[in-house]
Amino acid sequence: MTGPQEHAVVVGAGLAGSLTAVFLARRGYRVSVYERRPDPRTAGTAATGRSINLGLSARGMAALDEAGLLDAVLARGVPMRGRVVHRPDGTTRFQPYGVREHEILHSVLRDDLLRLLVDTASAHPDVSFHFGRTLTGLDRDKGTVEVADPAETVEADLIVGADGVFSAARRHLQHGLRADYAQEFLPWGYTELTIPAGPGGVPRVRLEALHVWPGEDALMVAHPNRDGSLTCSLFMAHEGPVSFAALRDRAAIHAFADAAFPDARELMPDLADELLAHPVGRLVTVRTAPWRHEDRVVLVGDAAHAVYPFFGQGMNAAFEDCLVLDACLGRHPDRGTALAAYEAARRPHTDVLADLSAANFTELRARVHRPGYVLAAAADRALSRLLPHRWVPLYTLVAHTTTPYADALARVRRQRRALAAAVTVGTAVAVLAARLSLRGRAC
Amino acid sequence: MTGPQEHAVVVGAGLAGSLTAVFLARRGYRVSVYERRPDPRTAGTAATGRSINLGLSARGMAALDEAGLLDAVLARGVPMRGRVVHRPDGTTRFQPYGVREHEILHSVLRDDLLRLLVDTASAHPDVSFHFGRTLTGLDRDKGTVEVADPAETVEADLIVGADGVFSAARRHLQHGLRADYAQEFLPWGYTELTIPAGPGGVPRVRLEALHVWPGEDALMVAHPNRDGSLTCSLFMAHEGPVSFAALRDRAAIHAFADAAFPDARELMPDLADELLAHPVGRLVTVRTAPWRHEDRVVLVGDAAHAVYPFFGQGMNAAFEDCLVLDACLGRHPDRGTALAAYEAARRPHTDVLADLSAANFTELRARVHRPGYVLAAAADRALSRLLPHRWVPLYTLVAHTTTPYADALARVRRQRRALAAAVTVGTAVAVLAARLSLRGRAC
Numbered sequence: 001m002t003g004p005q006e007h008a009v010v011v012g013a014g015l016a017g018s019l020t021a022v023f024l025a026r027r028g029y030r031v032s033v034y035e036r037r038p039d040p041r042t043a044g045t046a047a048t049g050r051s052i053n054l055g056l057s058a059r060g061m062a063a064l065d066e067a068g069l070l071d072a073v074l075a076r077g078v079p080m081r082g083r084v085v086h087r088p089d090g091t092t093r094f095q096p097y098g099v100r101e102h103e104i105l106h107s108v109l110r111d112d113l114l115r116l117l118v119d120t121a122s123a124h125p126d127v128s129f130h131f132g133r134t135l136t137g138l139d140r141d142k143g144t145v146e147v148a149d150p151a152e153t154v155e156a157d158l159i160v161g162a163d164g165v166f167s168a169a170r171r172h173l174q175h176g177l178r179a180d181y182a183q184e185f186l187p188w189g190y191t192e193l194t195i196p197a198g199p200g201g202v203p204r205v206r207l208e209a210l211h212v213w214p215g216e217d218a219l220m221v222a223h224p225n226r227d228g229s230l231t232c233s234l235f236m237a238h239e240g241p242v243s244f245a246a247l248r249d250r251a252a253i254h255a256f257a258d259a260a261f262p263d264a265r266e267l268m269p270d271l272a273d274e275l276l277a278h279p280v281g282r283l284v285t286v287r288t289a290p291w292r293h294e295d296r297v298v299l300v301g302d303a304a305h306a307v308y309p310f311f312g313q314g315m316n317a318a319f320e321d322c323l324v325l326d327a328c329l330g331r332h333p334d335r336g337t338a339l340a341a342y343e344a345a346r347r348p349h350t351d352v353l354a355d356l357s358a359a360n361f362t363e364l365r366a367r368v369h370r371p372g373y374v375l376a377a378a379a380d381r382a383l384s385r386l387l388p389h390r391w392v393p394l395y396t397l398v399a400h401t402t403t404p405y406a407d408a409l410a411r412v413r414r415q416r417r418a419l420a421a422a423v424t425v426g427t428a429v430a431v432l433a434a435r436l437s438l439r440g441r442a443c
Numbered sequence: 444m445t446g447p448q449e450h451a452v453v454v455g456a457g458l459a460g461s462l463t464a465v466f467l468a469r470r471g472y473r474v475s476v477y478e479r480r481p482d483p484r485t486a487g488t489a490a491t492g493r494s495i496n497l498g499l500s501a502r503g504m505a506a507l508d509e510a511g512l513l514d515a516v517l518a519r520g521v522p523m524r525g526r527v528v529h530r531p532d533g534t535t536r537f538q539p540y541g542v543r544e545h546e547i548l549h550s551v552l553r554d555d556l557l558r559l560l561v562d563t564a565s566a567h568p569d570v571s572f573h574f575g576r577t578l579t580g581l582d583r584d585k586g587t588v589e590v591a592d593p594a595e596t597v598e599a600d601l602i603v604g605a606d607g608v609f610s611a612a613r614r615h616l617q618h619g620l621r622a623d624y625a626q627e628f629l630p631w632g633y634t635e636l637t638i639p640a641g642p643g644g645v646p647r648v649r650l651e652a653l654h655v656w657p658g659e660d661a662l663m664v665a666h667p668n669r670d671g672s673l674t675c676s677l678f679m680a681h682e683g684p685v686s687f688a689a690l691r692d693r694a695a696i697h698a699f700a701d702a703a704f705p706d707a708r709e710l711m712p713d714l715a716d717e718l719l720a721h722p723v724g725r726l727v728t729v730r731t732a733p734w735r736h737e738d739r740v741v742l743v744g745d746a747a748h749a750v751y752p753f754f755g756q757g758m759n760a761a762f763e764d765c766l767v768l769d770a771c772l773g774r775h776p777d778r779g780t781a782l783a784a785y786e787a788a789r790r791p792h793t794d795v796l797a798d799l800s801a802a803n804f805t806e807l808r809a810r811v812h813r814p815g816y817v818l819a820a821a822a823d824r825a826l827s828r829l830l831p832h833r834w835v836p837l838y839t840l841v842a843h844t845t846t847p848y849a850d851a852l853a854r855v856r857r858q859r860r861a862l863a864a865a866v867t868v869g870t871a872v873a874v875l876a877a878r879l880s881l882r883g884r885a886c
């Protein structure tokens with residue numbers, strides 16, 4: 001950047017906002033981050049929301065690596081080498097994530113990650129964080145934001161909306177424009193539960209794996225923590241016969257858990273207390289356009305696209321946004337062009353991610369323990385071992401590569417078509433050969 | 444209704460709100476209608492928005508008939524017996540709407556219709572209109588609305604949100620609920636233009652028809668008025684090489700009209716003045732759910748579903764909402780059940796209407812004057828003459844019947860499948876016959 005130092009305001013010090021601050025400072029901006037919540041480094045978990053852990057995969061790692069943070073993050077996480085599927089009869093099956101060594105995920109605590117990001121960004125002399133300050137207005141043409149407590153108008157050359165799924169920055173950015181906007185809620189919600197470590201910090205289940213309890217009516221996923229415990233997300237309908245609303249007392253909760261997760265129940269001594277005390281979160285998909293206004297305002301992360309968590313990609317996609325935005329700012333000296341290039345490069349792919357994440361709900365809910373799914377997954381793995389460069393499973397492309405989401409989907413569709421064609425030709429040849437041999441015999 | 448008289452608040456005295464007031468009064472409610480704009484009966488056109496005319500078709504007529512208003516409306520309208528398609532070379536082709544006598548539409552001025560509806564409703568002793576009063580709040584559980592100027596809180600047993608596409612009632616109804624909401628803007632907008640009557644009130648074009656100038660880059664539709672004039676809606680992109688934004692001066696406008704609507708240009712002496720003065724409207728599709736809350740709040744018309752105007756069904760669907768809501772209130776003594784039945788009966792169909800209206804954009808834009816379209820339309824008409832009870836074109840089902848929209852689409856799909864099967868079988872028989880006859884000859 002030439003000329004006087006430009007000022008960037010980042011709205012939201014969540015995962016995307018903090019990483020964006022790091023990248024913008026590196027590009028020479030003076031950066032002010034305004035965050036509604038208190039400082040996560042001093043406030044403890046209660047103030048930052050929930051104690052949850054997230055699965056970090058290739059896209060998120062690539063972005064953290066670019067920011068020089070990957071090693072520090074991995075040192076705080078637990079590798080997950082595959083998925084342990086728990087069946088209703090209490091038996092389990094381990095499905096490795098990939099066939100190659102590096103194809104693993106990492107379970108990281110959101111708060112740990114956030115503290116590291118905020119620490120790193122605020123170590124930069126040009127970055128300042130302002131906690132407990134809520135965005136209340138934004139003038140997209142003047143380039144100003146209004147923040148509350150105390151009320152103040154802040155001028156900026158660039159405003160980055162990183163304020164999550166119900167983004168106020170987005171609302172102000174799009175106000176009065178012909179903006180497309182679609183939100184869709186899943187009838188299911190989620191809550192966090194715990195599988196504590198056993199005596200002496202010994203994990204009660206295989207630690208270096210993601211645990212899944214699939215089910216039509218309720219499903220649970222557990223990520224490991226470094227202290228030997230696992231944090232579970234329980235997903236089920238908000239209302240109805242099997243639902244959060246129906247689990248009103250201990251008896252109902254225990255009967256439900258006995259039926260749905262017989263082997264998990266004994267691992268979760270606090271199940272009923274947690275279920276009765278913890279809030280139930282909502283799951284929403286948001287697709288919208290535009291993500292930017294001229295050279296002044298741009299959205300990243302959940303503010304730009306929210307997806308159901310069933311592919312474990314929300315944070316990863318948010319980090320990838322930051323990386324692509326940074327690359328576009330580097331490539332195009334004109335910021336309007338850079339922001340347009342960023343939106344054009346990202347939006348088609350996050351729209352596809354929304355579809356994939358919704359499709360994976362069906363998958364996780366029902367098919368993971370069905371013979372058909374197991375067979376298909378085994379075939380996927382076998383084919384990718386046989387044809388390592390030509391056959392790559394969709395999950396591998398999404399979780400273990402940085403192939404843009406839409407390209408990953410297109411590639412898998414091509415693979416499937418080629419396989420179908422090969423099977424058809426193969427069958428035809430076999431039938432022909434059989435006929436010829438029959439004829440040969442008949443003569 | 445038994446017990447003390449219940450109070451209904453209707454938000455918006457547009458087409459749907461005024462008709463709803465008539466129906467609710469008939470069911471025994473005391474009805475208060477709050478409308479942001481001034482009284483259309485005294486304020487003249489300027490205050491009610493634009494002077495536009497709309498195509499009234501079977502669904503709207505059925506609802507007006509039930510309210511005892513159909514004859515009065517038809518007396519104020521102009522029948523349209525078909526569509527006159529204007530080709531780029533200046534020639535025209537008349538396509539009758541249906542094959543049966545009653546298959547005609549009626550062009551009515553929105554303001555005429557609105558005044559009639561407001562007059563009829565306010566003639567009822569239990570109905571009061573409050574013009575210049577804007578809804579500013581709504582408590583869905585308490586059953587209260589806040590209206591401004593002067594600020595007042597009004598209690599109601601039932602609140603009907605009929606406040607159009609950017610409904611404030613809808614926003615308050617859904618606030619904090621897991622509501623699905625999708626808005627999508629067309630990159631095209633529209634503006635109104637006039638084809639004045641010729642000397643002595645003689646129409647300059649065939650009056651009893653809808654006129655269409657199809658085009659890839661701009662299209663125009665004109666509805667007739669009783670004074671011999673026609674009101675045109677010009678549709679084109681907001682921005683781009685051929686767009687409203689590009690038509691900034693008279694020279695540009697005349698060059699555009701000469702190329703796009705050579706035969707229309709000489710019929711429109713005020714074209715340039717109107718185009719430079721009139722605002723450009725936006726076109727948006729809105730799909731959302733829920734439409735109601737318990738037994739207290741419900742949405743009708745554009746507040747519940749907005750569609751592109753290319754099937755001429757927005758008002759007709761809004762009127763049909765009023766009719767179905769009234770029927771559900773009649774059928775179910777419990778109002779919560781009635782409102783749920785109304786939403787269940789209507790929403791799947793208006794969602795299909797949104798699809799059909801978007802598809803008709805493509806149709807009107809390009810295909811109406813292409814040989815393929817003309818052939819298909821002629822085949823549609825020929826088949827419906829040959830098989831009057833078995834083959835009914837989609838347009839006929841949508842415009843000239845009250846078959847629910849989704850059922851209409853399903854029926855047309857069945858017809859097409861049956862035709863495809865018949866053609867396949869017919870072709871096979873013909874091929875077989877030809878072969879046999881060839882063989883016969885060869886012997």
Ligand SMILES: Cc1cc2nc3c(=O)[nH]c(=O)nc-3n(C[C@H](O)[C@H](O)[C@H](O)COP(=O)(O)OP(=O)(O)OC[C@H]3O[C@@H](n4cnc5c(N)ncnc54)[C@H](O)[C@@H]3O)c2cc1C
Nearest residue numbers: 012014015016036055135163164301302312313314315316
């Ligand atoms: C159950 C569940 C499991 C998940 N698991 C995974 C996973 O395994 N892997 C994965 O990659 N992703 C996962 N995700 C998704 C991931 O959590 C999100 O995609 C990610 O947090 C988005 O980051 P963000 O910075 O865009 O938004 P957020 O993390 O929501 O941060 C937004 C920030 O903006 C602040 N803010 C909001 N409004 C204002 C305002 N008006 N003024 C100032 N500040 C404001 C908020 O306080 C917050 O700090 C999961 C999500 C859920 C719900």
Ligand SMILES: Cc1cc2nc3c(=O)[nH]c(=O)nc-3n(C[C@H](O)[C@H](O)[C@H](O)COP(=O)(O)OP(=O)(O)OC[C@H]3O[C@@H](n4cnc5c(N)ncnc54)[C@H](O)[C@@H]3O)c2cc1C
Nearest residue numbers: 455457458459479498578606607744745755756757758759
């Ligand atoms: C170019 C164009 C052509 C069309 N052609 C046709 C056609 O040929 N045939 C057809 O059937 N349909 C047509 N339509 C669609 C039709 O105009 C609408 O579907 C119809 O007007 C919807 O009626 P409504 O009563 O639901 O909403 P509206 O007519 O929009 O009425 C809403 C009322 O609520 C009031 N209001 C809004 N907010 C508040 C508030 N906060 N407080 C109080 N009052 C409020 C408004 O002032 C307004 O009076 C066309 C639309 C367009 C844009």
